[in-house]
Amino acid sequence: MVKLSDREWLVLGVLWDTGGAALGELTLALQKDTGWNRNTVLTYLTRMEAKGLVSINKEGYPRLYRAALSREDCQAQARDSFLQQVYRGATGDLVAAFLKEKPISSRERDELRRLLDEMEV
Secondary structure, X not given: OOOOOHHHHHHHHHHHHHOOEOHHHHHHHHHHHHOOOHHHHHHHHHHXXXXXOEEEEOOOOOOEEEEOOOHHHXXXXXXXXXXXXXXXXXXXXXXXXXXXXXXXXXHHHHHHHHHXXXXXX
C-alpha cells in the first residue's frame, strides 16, 4: 500500500486531470497552489517515479509524465488506511460519525438506503 503525501496528491491530481503532461505544463498547473519552480516539480516527479507513482515517457521531447496509479486505486487505499487507523475498520462507525456531523439531503439519504438495500445489510 502506498501512502501519499499532500504534495503527491497535488501532483497526481494534475496528472489525472490532464491525462499526462510535460514538465512545463505541470509546473504552470502546480505553481498557483505551491509556488514551485520547474526544478522543484522535476524533483517531485523523479522521486515519485522511483516510488512507482509516476511514469515518464523518455522517448520523445518533451518528456510526458503520467500517473502510474489510477485516482480510484489511490482513493480506495486512502479510505482503507483512514478507516483502519481512525475507526479500527468499523465502517458503520465511520458512516455514523459523518452523518452525525454533516446532514445529508433527502436525495443522498435515498441513495444511501438504496445502496444498503443492494448490499442486503
